[in-house]
Amino acid sequence: MDFTQVTYKRPNSATYLAAIAAGAHELAAAKDADAAVAVASRITDLINDTESMGMIAQIRHTIDTRDAFYAAEDEFWNDFGPQADEAQTAYLKAVLDSPFKEALGTLYPKPYFLKAKNLLQTNKPEVIALQQKANALASAYTNLIASAQVDFNGQTYTLAQLGPLRDDADRAVRKGANEAYWGFFAAHEAEFDKLYDDMVHTRTAIAQKLGFKDFSEMSYVFMDRFDYDEEMVATYRHEVQTKVVPLVLKQRAKQAKRLGLDHLAYYDLGVQFKSGNATPEGTAEELVAAAQQMYHEMSPEAGDFFDHMISDHLLDLLAKPGKASGGYAEYIPAIRSPFIFANFNGTSGDVDVLTHEAGHAFQTYLAKWIRPGDCVFPTFEAAEIFSMSMEFIAYPWMSHFFGKQTAKYKYAHLQAALEFLPYGILVDLYQHQVYTHPDWTPAERKAEWRRLEKLYNPDKDYAENPDLERGIYWMRQGHIFESPFYYIDYTIAQVVAYQFWKRFNVDHDPKAWTDYETMAKAGGSQTLLELLATGHLRSPFAPGALDELLAAIQQALDAVDDASL
Template sequence: MKFSDYTYQRPDFPSYQEEYNQALSALKDADSLAFAKEAVDTLNRLRGTIDTAANLASIRYSINTNDAFYEAEDEFWNTYQPHFEALDFKFYQTLLTSPLLPELKEIYPETLFLFAESRVKLFDESLIELFQKENQLSSDYGKLVASAQIEFQGQVYTLAQLRPFTENKDRKIRQEAFEKQTAFFADHETEFDQIYDDMVQVRTEIAQKLGFSNYVEFADTQMNRWDYDRQMIETYRQEILEKVVPITQKLYQRQAERNQLDHATYIDLPLVYPTGNATPKGTPEALVEKARIMYHEMSPETGEFFDFMVEHDLLDLLSKKGKQSGGYCTFIQDYQSPFIFANFNGTSGDVDVLTHETGHAFQAFSSRWIKEPEILFPNFESCEIHSMSMEFIAWPWMDSFFEDETEKYKFAHLASGLQFLPYGVLVDHFQQEVYEHPNWTPEQRKQCWRELEKQYCPERDYVEMPDLDRGLYWFRQGHIFESPFYYIDYTLAQVCAFQFWYRFIVAQDETAWQDYLAICQVGGTKTFLEILSLAHLRSPFEKGALDDTLAAVDQYLSEIPESQLK
C-alpha cells in the first residue's frame, strides 16, 4: 500500500469518547492485572487510531496548504485536539491512581508513567479554548510562511527554494537573495509580531492557570526534562558561550581568509569556499537511489527499512508551491509507517535530510513494537541523537553523493555542527527571556534577540541588512512559534552525536553500530541519561564531557589543510 492509499477518516468525537470512557471504566474497575492490562491495551489501540488520523491530516496539509479539504481538517484538529487530550488526561489520572499501579509498572515502560505524571500537571478541561487558540496560532504561522511567493531573477520561489541563491559564489546574487528573503519577513512584520504576541499571552495564561510561575516552567515539564533542570540548562548554555564560541570564531576567520576577505559580513557566511559549497550530484531520484544503496551496505536493518520507505512512498522531498517549509519525520501508528517530509533545493542540505530525517525514521521503524503512542519516539533531546549521529555514520558513503567535493562537504558538515551549538542555545536563551517577561513589546523582544545574538553569534555582521540588525532574524525559526523550547535539544544531541562521529570515523570503534542500533530499538522507553548509558556516551552535563568532545572536533578540523578544500 502506498502512502496515497492510506485512509484518512475524521473521527466522530462523541462515538470515540463513549468507547474511550468504557475502556477507562474497565481500567478503573479492574480487580486483576489481566483486566487492567486488557483495558490499557484497548486504550492504546484507540489512541493509536486518533494519532494516525491526526498525523495523516497534518502531513497532507503540510504538503499542500492550499488543499481546501485538508485545510478544513487542520481546523478540525486545532479545535478538537484539546478534547482528545482531555480524554488522555483522564487516562493518565486513572493510570496513576490505579490500585494495581505497582503491578502495571512491572509490565509497561517506566517512561509511560513519567509521561503521565508530566501530563496531569499540564492540562485542565477549563483551558480547552486556550489550547485551541494556541493550535490555530501555530497554523496561522505555518500558513503565513508557506504563502511566500518571492520574485527573483524572473522566477517565483518559496523561501525554501530561494535558499540555494544565498550560497551562490556571486556575492551580488547572495545579497539580493538575502534581501528578498528578509523583505518577506519585514513586509509581514506586523503579522508575525501579532501571532507571536498572542502566542506568548495565551501560553503564559495557560501556565499560570495551571499553577506554574511562568511558561518556562510549563515548557520544561512539557518537554519531559526528567533527567535535568533549568539551572543545568543555564550552566550548559554558559559553557557553550565560553568554550564553543571561541572555536567557532576561529573557524569563521579561517573561512574569511579562504575567501580572501578582510572582514566577512552576514552575506558572506553561507559561502564556505570560494569555489562554491559542495552540492549533491544527481537528480532527486538519483539521490534517493544512492541513499538506498548506502543503507543496504550500512546494515541489514537499515536496508530493510529504507526499502520499506521507498516502496510505500513515505518520502515527500521536493519543494513546491503551497508546501510548508522545513523538514520533519513522523510515525503513522496504524500503518506502522514512518514518514519523511523535506524541501529539496539543490544544496548539501538535501543529503543532510536523507541522513538526518532518516535517522529519526529508522529509530521509529526499529521501535514499532512500542504500542504507547507517546513513547514510540523518545524525548526530543534523545530523538535528535539518532538523526544527528546518522549524518556522521553516513560519512563513508558521501563520495557517492558529492564525488570530488566530498572533503569539502565533510569539513563544512562537521564545522557547521560545531557552529550550530551557540545558535541552538541562543534560541533557548531568547525564549526563556521572552516568557520570563511576557509583557514585553515586539520591539523589546527584537532588541533582546539582537543582544543575545551578538554574544552567541558575534560573526553576524548585518551591516547591509538593517532589518536583521534590529532583530528580525528569529521570525524564520519555526520552532520558536510552533514548538516552544524544542531547540536546545538539538545542541545536547549534537554533543552526543559528535561522540558517535569520533567512534565511527576517527576511532573506527567496532562496537559503535550495535550501540547505535540499541538506542534506536528502545524508542522512548528510557530517559535521556539512560539512553546515553545504553549507548556508552557521556552526558553533555557531565563535567569535562564538553571539553573532550570539543577538543576532538577542533583537532580534526585544524589538521585538515586548506589544500584539501579547494
C-alpha cells in the same frame, strides 16, 4: 501499507471522548491484572488509531497547504486535539492510580508513566480553549510561511527554493537573494509580531491557569525533561558560550580567508568556499537511490527500513508551491511506519535530509515494538541523537552523493555542526527570556534577540541589513512559533552525536554501530540518561563533557588544508 492508499477518516469527537472516559472508568474498576491490561490494550489501540488520523491529516496539509479539504481538517485537529488530550487525563490518572501498575508495565514502558504525571499537570479543561487558540496561531504561522512567493531576478520562489541562491558562490547573487528572502519577513513583520504577541499571551495564560509562574517554568514539564533541570542547563549554556563560541570565531576567520574577504557579512556566512559549497551530484531520484545503497551497506535492518520507505511512498521530498517549509519525520502508529517530509532545493541540505530525517525514521522503525505510539520516539532531546548521529555515521558514503566535492562537504558539515551549538542555545534562551517577560513589546523582544545574538553569534554582521540589525532573524525559526522550547534539544543531541562522530570516524570503534542500533530499538522505553548508558555515551551535562570533543573537532578541522578545498 502504501501511504498513498491510506484512508483518512475524521474521528467522531463525541464517540472518541466517550470511549476514553469509559476506558478510564473500566480501568479504575478492574478486578485483576488481566482485566486492567485488557482495558489498557484496547484504549492504547484506540488512541494510536485516532492520533494516526491526526498525523495523516497534518502530513497531507503540510504537503499542500492550499488543499481545502486538509486545510479544514487541520482546523478540526487544532480544536479537537486539546479536547482529546484533556479527555486522556482521566485515563492517565486511572493508569497511575491502578493497583495493577506492575502488570500495566508489560504494555507501558517507564517513561509512559513519567509522561502521564506531566500530562496531568498540563492538560486540564480550563485551558482547552486557550490551547485551541495556540494551535490556530501556530497554523497561521505555517500558512504565512508557506504562502511566500518571492520575486528575485525575474523569477518567483518559495523561501525554501531561495536556499541555493542565498549561498551562491557569486557574492552579488547571494547578497541579492538574502535581501529578497529577508525582505519577505520585513514586509510581513507586523503580521509575525502580532502572531507571536498573541502566542506569548495565550501560552502565558495557559501556564498561569495551570498554576505555573510562567510558560518558561511550565516548559520543563511539557517537554518531559526528566533527567536534568534548569540549573544544569544554565551550566551547559555557559560551557557553550565560553568554549564553543571562540572556536566558531576561529573557524569564521579561516572561512573569510578562504573567500578572500576582510570580514564576513551576514550573507557570506553560509558559503564556505570561493568555488561554492559542495552540492549533491544527481537528481532527487538518484540521491534517494544512493541513500538506499548506503543503508543496505550499513546493516540489513537499515536496508530493509529504507526499502520500506521507498516502496510504500513514505517520502515527500521536493520543494513546491504551497508546501509548508522545513522538514520532519513522523511515526504513524496505525500503519507502524515513519514518514519523511522535506523540501529538496539542490543544496547539501538535501543529503542531510536523507541522513538526519532518515535517522529519526530508522529509530522509529526499530522501536515499533513499543505499543503506545507516543513512546516509539524517546523524549525530544533523545530523539534528535539518532538523526544527528546518522549524519556523522554516513560520512564514509558521502562520496556517493558528492563525488569529488566530498572533502568540502565533510569539512563544512563538521564546522556547521559546531556553529549550530551556540545558535541552538540562543533560540532556547531567547524563548525563556520572552516567556519570563510576557508583556514585552515586539520591539523589546527584537532588541533582546539582538542582544543575545551578539553573545552567542557574534560572527553575524548585519551592517548592510537594518531589519536584521533590529532583530527579526528569529521570525524564520518555525520552532519558536510552532514548537516552543523544542530547540535546546538539538544542541544536547549534537554533543552526543559528536561522540558518535568520534567513535565512528576517529576511533573506528567496532562497537559503535551496535550501541547505536541498541539505543534506537530502546527508543522511548528509556529516558535520556538511560539511553546514554545503554549506548556507552557521556552525559552532555557532565563537567568538562565538551572538552575532549572540542579538542578532537578542532584537530580534525585544523588537519585539513582548507585553502585547497
